[in-house]
Amino acid sequence: MAAQLKPGQGPLDYGSRTWLKVLFAAIFFVLYAPIITLVAFSFNTDKRGVVWRGFTLDNYTKAWNNASLIEALTNSLVIALIATVFATVLGALTALLMWRFRFPFKGAYEGFMALPIVIPEICMGVALLLFFVNSGMMGLFVALPWPLNLGNIIFAHVTFCFPFVAVVVRSRLVGFNRQLEEASKDLGASEWQTFWSIIVPYMKPGLIAGALLAFTLSLDDFVITFFTSGPETVTFPVKVYSLVRRGVSPEINAASTVLIVITVIATVLAMKLQAPPKADKV
Amino acid sequence: MSDTIVSIRNVTKAFPGGVTAVDNVSIDIEQNEFFALLGPSGCGKTTLLRMISGLETPTGGQIIIGGEDMAYTPPNKRPTNMVFQSYAVFPHMTVEQNVGYGLKVTGVASDEIRRRVGEALEMVKLTALATRKPDQMSGGQRQRVALARALVKRPKVLLLDEPLSALDAKLRDDMRMELTRLQETVGITFIIVTHDQDEALSMASRIAVMDRGAVQQVATPAELYEQPKTRFVADFIGKVNLIEARVHRQIGRKVDCELKGVGRMELVSDNLVGAQVSVAVRPEKLKIASSEPTAAIRVQGKVRDVAYYGDTSHVVIEAADGLNLSVNVQNDTRLGGSGVERGQSIWVYWAPEDSIVLTE
Ligand SMILES: Nc1ncnc2c1ncn2[C@@H]1O[C@H](COP(=O)(O)OP(=O)(O)OP(=O)(O)O)[C@@H](O)[C@H]1O
Ligand SMILES: [Mg+2]
Numbered sequence: 128m129a130a131q132l133k134p135g136q137g138p139l140d141y142g143s144r145t146w147l148k149v150l151f152a153a154i155f156f157v158l159y160a161p162i163i164t165l166v167a168f169s170f171n172t173d174k175r176g177v178v179w180r181g182f183t184l185d186n187y188t189k190a191w192n193n194a195s196l197i198e199a200l201t202n203s204l205v206i207a208l209i210a211t212v213f214a215t216v217l218g219a220l221t222a223l224l225m226w227r228f229r230f231p232f233k234g235a236y237e238g239f240m241a242l243p244i245v246i247p248e249i250c251m252g253v254a255l256l257l258f259f260v261n262s263g264m265m266g267l268f269v270a271l272p273w274p275l276n277l278g279n280i281i282f283a284h285v286t287f288c289f290p291f292v293a294v295v296v297r298s299r300l301v302g303f304n305r306q307l308e309e310a311s312k313d314l315g316a317s318e319w320q321t322f323w324s325i326i327v328p329y330m331k332p333g334l335i336a337g338a339l340l341a342f343t344l345s346l347d348d349f350v351i352t353f354f355t356s357g358p359e360t361v362t363f364p365v366k367v368y369s370l371v372r373r374g375v376s377p378e379i380n381a382a383s384t385v386l387i388v389i390t391v392i393a394t395v396l397a398m399k400l401q402a403p404p405k406a407d408k409v
Numbered sequence: 410m411s412d413t414i415v416s417i418r419n420v421t422k423a424f425p426g427g428v429t430a431v432d433n434v435s436i437d438i439e440q441n442e443f444f445a446l447l448g449p450s451g452c453g454k455t456t457l458l459r460m461i462s463g464l465e466t467p468t469g470g471q472i473i474i475g476g477e478d479m480a481y482t483p484p485n486k487r488p489t490n491m492v493f494q495s496y497a498v499f500p501h502m503t504v505e506q507n508v509g510y511g512l513k514v515t516g517v518a519s520d521e522i523r524r525r526v527g528e529a530l531e532m533v534k535l536t537a538l539a540t541r542k543p544d545q546m547s548g549g550q551r552q553r554v555a556l557a558r559a560l561v562k563r564p565k566v567l568l569l570d571e572p573l574s575a576l577d578a579k580l581r582d583d584m585r586m587e588l589t590r591l592q593e594t595v596g597i598t599f600i601i602v603t604h605d606q607d608e609a610l611s612m613a614s615r616i617a618v619m620d621r622g623a624v625q626q627v628a629t630p631a632e633l634y635e636q637p638k639t640r641f642v643a644d645f646i647g648k649v650n651l652i653e654a655r656v657h658r659q660i661g662r663k664v665d666c667e668l669k670g671v672g673r674m675e676l677v678s679d680n681l682v683g684a685q686v687s688v689a690v691r692p693e694k695l696k697i698a699s700s701e702p703t704a705a706i707r708v709q710g711k712v713r714d715v716a717y718y719g720d721t722s723h724v725v726i727e728a729a730d731g732l733n734l735s736v737n738v739q740n741d742t743r744l745g746g747s748g749v750e751r752g753q754s755i756w757v758y759w760a761p762e763d764s765i766v767l768t769e
Binding site: 304306307309310311312313314315316317320324325328329 | 462463464483484485489490491493495497499500501510511514515558559562
């Protein structure tokens with residue numbers, strides 16, 4: 128530790144120390160260089176995608192015209208959207224249950240509920256596959272027309288997404304002032320009116336954050352999807368994987384960049400929605 | 410007096426876990442009263458108020474509001490509204506929406522809501538802030554929102570839990586007057602909970618003093634101060650000298666008793682008394698003199714402490730038998746001050762009718 132501070136330097140002014148700045152730069156480089164490379168090479172003219180040869184948008188056109196890639200992307204988006212809706216509702220209800228009510232083995236349930244978050248994905252994948260196959264649901268869904276044939280994947284995604292929503296909403300609810308609920312009832316509102324006009328608006332930032340988390344988790348899930356999808360259905364990450372095995376092409380870079388852009392836009396939107404004008408902090 | 414609006418009969422509240430927060434309380438509150446529940450922290454004031462509002466149900470007894478037993482009626486079906494200690498203003502709604510909420514949920518037409526919200530905001534002088542959100546307002550303003558939100562419902566009874574405790578001293582004085590003014594204008598019964606005796610004495614028409622879940626005395630502020638019924642009330646309301654006394658005999662409405670450190674005398678008491686009583690005398694009723702006075706009750710002692718308060722000085726005098734007497738001396742001349750100094754030998758005297766004989 129430095130024995131003396133420089134003039135104008137506060138004791139907690141770590142940002143002004145050179146070695147820390149260097150460390151920061153190094154960490155940021157390691158974190159973001161791969162992503163930046165991926166995005167940059169999506170504009171590369173080189174077919175092999177190893178050396179930079181010049182700027183082009185051809186890769187995007189090619190990706191756009193690659194019907195199977197687009198199909199995979201559409202599948203992924205549809206799955207993510209539907210799974211998010213279910214996961215958010217289910218997660219919010221679970222959070223309310225744990226916040227509001229007391230019941231036997233509540234502590235144990237809270238622990239179990241969060242299990243899908245910590246269980247290795249590979250185990251979840253195997254478990255869900257066995258469940259679908261043994262219960263006959265696999266055959267049932269696969270035979271259905273699109274998008275119902277995605278049912279088993281959506282089901283699987285909901286199971287691992289909803290605990291995330293529940294945890295986020297639950298932690299939001301901890302800060303809820305129960306007197307608001309009492310005030311609402313005192314002013315003549317029924318239980319139902321109080322729920323919709325006081326509790327739900329309070330949960331909203333948690334719901335949005337949870338939904339966003341569920342959406343991105345579902346969109347880029349590979350392992351569980353790989354296990355639970357039928358032979359005919361392909362999602363974007365699975366498709367990319369199969370393409371990469373046949374060799375890297377800038378087309379994949381382009382498609383991946385699109386995916387990154389979608390998630391970034393979703394994140395920015397969610398953050399905007401979470402903080403309404405002049406942020407209400409309570 | 411007019412009709413009873415709230416009648417609390419033998420109400421008890423025992424919380425699971427063995428705390429009896431309210432213990433067999435009976436109070437009648439009249440129409441249009443400004444009624445205060447006063448007591449030290451934890452005596453059950455809030456619990457009693459919450460039972461009147463319906464946010465808590467009693468474990469025994471009746472709560473009759475407007476002639477109907479409502480002990481187990483849910484809060485949204487009662488003609489009462491509450492102003493919460495932390496205000497509980499809805500953070501995601503504007504001032505207008507907050508005030509209109511109680512009307513909206515009960516299906517009042519929207520143009521009537523607009524009219525009544527406008528009136529209510531005017532009453533609490535918040536018209537200019539109608540479209541603000543609560544987090545852009547001061548504590549005092551938020552409290553006005555809470556008040557308007559409750560008053561707009563035109564309840565039969567308005568309940569206020571420590572409404573002034575979160576405000577600073579200046580604002581508290583303003584709000585005290587404001588509340589009294591509002592109560593007179595709207596003609597609604599106010600029941601206010603407070604642990605601040607000044608607040609209760611200055612605002613309320615009647616006060617119930619509570620201690621450990623039980624009501625000690627229900628009376629007007631002046632009665633509580635001049636005719637306290639118990640040691641607790643005498644001690645809790647204002648300052649008091651409590652002197653132990655042994656009773657020799659009782660002759661009609663008089664007791665012949667021996668005051669510790671003062672001497673034997675006859676005092677008036679309405680109650681039949683036991684062998685031991687306390688005699689209470691307010692500090693401002695005591696007088697001091699440097700030479701022996703002619704009054705019937707007089708004690709000699711030494712000045713132990715003098716505290717200067719501007720208009721008065723509080724003098725503590727130590728007499729025989731370890732008796733300490735507090736005397737308030739008016740500093741009625743500029744140069745004289747209290748005229749006493751620490752260590753000085755002095756006489757204290759008071760009129761017998763200023764002594765209150767307390768049995769419990
Ligand atoms: N929900 C509850 N469960 C158990 N005990 C409670 C509950 N609410 C209050 N009590 C207990 O009941 C007693 C009275 O509480 P109450 O809140 O009515 O006191 P109070 O007079 O309002 O005090 P204060 O001036 O501190 O607000 C206290 O001993 C308190 O611990
Ligand atoms: Mg209280």
